[in-house]
Amino acid sequence: MSSPIWKLLPLSIRRMVETLPERIRNGLEEVRVREARPLEVITPFGSWFVTSDGRPTERAKEGYCPDREVCKKMLNLISNHSLYALEEELRRGYVTIQGGHRIGLAGRVVVEGGQVKHLREVSGFNLRIARQVKGVAKPVIPLLFEEGNLENLLIVSPPQCGKTTLLRDLARCLSEGTGTFPSHKVGVVDERSEIAGCVDGVPQHDIGSRTDVLDGCPKAEGMMMLIRSMSPDLLVVDEIGRQEDSEAVFEAIHAGVRLFTTAHGRSMEEVCRRPALARLVQEGVFGRYILLSRTRGPGTVEGVYNAAMNRLSLRGAAMQC
Numbered sequence: 001m002s003s004p005i006w007k008l009l010p011l012s013i014r015r016m017v018e019t020l021p022e023r024i025r026n027g028l029e030e031v032r033v034r035e036a037r038p039l040e041v042i043t044p045f046g047s048w049f050v051t052s053d054g055r056p057t058e059r060a061k062e063g064y065c066p067d068r069e070v071c072k073k074m075l076n077l078i079s080n081h082s083l084y085a086l087e088e089e090l091r092r093g094y095v096t097i098q099g100g101h102r103i104g105l106a107g108r109v110v111v112e113g114g115q116v117k118h119l120r121e122v123s124g125f126n127l128r129i130a131r132q133v134k135g136v137a138k139p140v141i142p143l144l145f146e147e148g149n150l151e152n153l154l155i156v157s158p159p160q161c162g163k164t165t166l167l168r169d170l171a172r173c174l175s176e177g178t179g180t181f182p183s184h185k186v187g188v189v190d191e192r193s194e195i196a197g198c199v200d201g202v203p204q205h206d207i208g209s210r211t212d213v214l215d216g217c218p219k220a221e222g223m224m225m226l227i228r229s230m231s232p233d234l235l236v237v238d239e240i241g242r243q244e245d246s247e248a249v250f251e252a253i254h255a256g257v258r259l260f261t262t263a264h265g266r267s268m269e270e271v272c273r274r275p276a277l278a279r280l281v282q283e284g285v286f287g288r289y290i291l292l293s294r295t296r297g298p299g300t301v302e303g304v305y306n307a308a309m310n311r312l313s314l315r316g317a318a319m320q321c
């Protein structure tokens with residue numbers, strides 16, 4: 001429990017988490033702290049509430065419920081007792097810390113002029129434990145080339161199925177290159193600080209020696225900024241879905257840059273029904289699609305497809321993201 005993220009838990013909660021069975025403790029993906037509601041932990045193989053003596057339970061009424069004082073203490077630990085220093089993070093609703101770990105925040109939203117201005121009375125925290133898994137991209141990389149040329153890629157999956165883990169490793173592998181495929185200049189637009197996990201502009205994850213990152217930058221603006229300033233061969237961005245993202249994708253590929261990105265969806269049919277993505281699919285922007293699930297754990301590859309939606313890989317290959 002020496003990771004920087006554990007130091008942001010109030011001591012009482014930290015002790016409860018430390019007391020959990022080793023299998024749960026070592027597999028933690030999320031720790032959810034909610035005021036007046038039971039403490040919850042989530043792993044790839046299940047979720048539990050946590051009792052005051054550190055036992056996992058499926059019964060919510062047995063779980064320890066943090067009070068307002070505990071939540072205030074946790075917010076002070078996250079902000080180092082300076083909420084002013086967290087002004088931008090409170091507006092975005094999350095904080096990224098050393099190691100690429102991320103803390104989601106929930107509470108009362110202050111809106112001005114139709115835009116989120118601030119988050120007050122924070123009463124919910126989601127500690128998302130970042131685990132970089134190197135090598136998960138290697139099985140699919142050969143399928144991303146067509147006659148020696150790298151294809152544009154869209155990774156599709158529901159939440160928590162390994163999209164970002166795979167995308168991160170693809171950026172690293174293509175940045176470094178191997179004897180079978182060349183090294184590329186990679187540009188990452190990391191709007192939510194999830195791919196590189198930057199702290200003070202420095203990536204906390206290994207994303208390759210030839211990779212440049214725009215951290216906390218909106219995707220639509222960031223893609224063109226990187227093209228103009230860093231001349232990447234490959235752009236990597238997470239979670240497209242808005243109309244402005246779609247327009248930016250068209251601009252980027254028409255500038256001669258390859259693009260890897262992700263989208264939420266349980267199937268290719270779902271993706272095709274989303275207005276901002278439908279046009280990209282219909283016009284053949286992506287030469288490759290990878291569909292992920294949790295069928296055999298996070299990162300299960302359900303299929304790799306070409307632009308015509310023909311399968312290029314065996315169903316159910318486990319990448320263990």
